[in-house]
Amino acid sequence: MVRIRAIAAIASSLAGLALVSGCVSGTSGAGAEPLTEVQRATIRAAILDSKWSRVAAEYPEAIRPRVTMAPTVPDHDWARAVVRCLREAGIVASVEGGVPVYGSAGQSPLEVAVRFYACEAGHPFESEVASYLSTGQSSALYEYYLRVVRPCLLAAGAPSPASPDRSAVASLAGLAGWNPYQVIWNSRMPNAATAYLERRCPPTPPWLDLEPRA
Numbered sequence: 001m002v003r004i005r006a007i008a009a010i011a012s013s014l015a016g017l018a019l020v021s022g023c024v025s026g027t028s029g030a031g032a033e034p035l036t037e038v039q040r041a042t043i044r045a046a047i048l049d050s051k052w053s054r055v056a057a058e059y060p061e062a063i064r065p066r067v068t069m070a071p072t073v074p075d076h077d078w079a080r081a082v083v084r085c086l087r088e089a090g091i092v093a094s095v096e097g098g099v100p101v102y103g104s105a106g107q108s109p110l111e112v113a114v115r116f117y118a119c120e121a122g123h124p125f126e127s128e129v130a131s132y133l134s135t136g137q138s139s140a141l142y143e144y145y146l147r148v149v150r151p152c153l154l155a156a157g158a159p160s161p162a163s164p165d166r167s168a169v170a171s172l173a174g175l176a177g178w179n180p181y182q183v184i185w186n187s188r189m190p191n192a193a194t195a196y197l198e199r200r201c202p203p204t205p206p207w208l209d210l211e212p213r214a
Contacts (some may be wrong), residue, residue, distance in 0.1 A: 008086035033207040034140040035133075041133045044069060051121040053106040055142045059110045067122045074203045076185045078125040089140040111162035126204050144205045150180035179203070 035043075043125040048067060055062050073081050079095045086093035086102050091112060093102035130141060146163055153160040153163050179185075182205050184194060 008198065021072070034137045035207050037213060040210055041212070043129060045201075046132070047124055047128065050119050051117055055117045057115050059113055062110055062114055066119050067118050069121070070123050071206075072124050072126055072129050072204050072208045072210065074179075074181070074185075074198075075125045075127050076181070077198075078123060081123040082119050086115065089114055089119065098184060108126055124210055125160045129208055129210065141205065141208070145178070145180050149201055149203060153184070153197065156197060156200055158197055158201075159187075178210060 022193055052064055056064075070081070079098055079100050082100045083093040083095050083102070086100065086171075090105055091102050091107070092105045095101070100116075102116060103114070106116070130138065133141065142163075148161045150163075161178070161182055163178050181197075184197060
């Protein structure tokens with residue numbers, strides 16, 4: 001039951017992204033980050049509202065908690081990030097089939113739903129955030145893959161596939177498009193080695209994070 005809900009939550013998030021993608025348009029000027037603070041706030045609010053609406057529909061009495069968003073994570077790492085958050089909140093959780101599976105450790109169904117909301121919403125995944133980007137911002141993300149991530153991986157001695165035709169992938173992110181980490185994530189490389197590479201060569205740019213900047 002909870003596994004189905006987790007899968008449905010991802011699908012619902014992706015399906016609703018196009019509805020507000022028009023709120024984010026254009027890129028910042030030369031030398032500035034592609035995502036402005038106003039655009040970051042718009043995306044953040046849209047994601048939080050969308051995810052809370054599912055909780056409120058089932059539990060109208062639920063009190064919405066304040067969520068502090070962690071850095072945007074690659075799609076590949078999202079389930080583990082959410083499960084880690086759930087366990088820290090006292091929820092029984094594990095990753096099965098690439099999705100979070102979770103259940104009560106004595107909490108009420110309402111408490112579990114609210115805590116899952118806080119963990120899910122607090123760990124946005126890359127293609128979720130990228131789906132709100134304009135064409136120019138999507139191109140900036142592609143350039144980050146191409147000119148920062150891939151050279152860094154190759155310099156570290158890690159395998160990284162060359163990009164296919166730019167026109168086919170520049171507007172796609174996460175598991176939907178080309179990513180310099182594809183070979184690594186699909187390999188049996190030890191988790192510690194993968195974590196080291198992700199620290200050395202961050203898969204997502206800092207400007208894709210949604211928390212307000214100081």
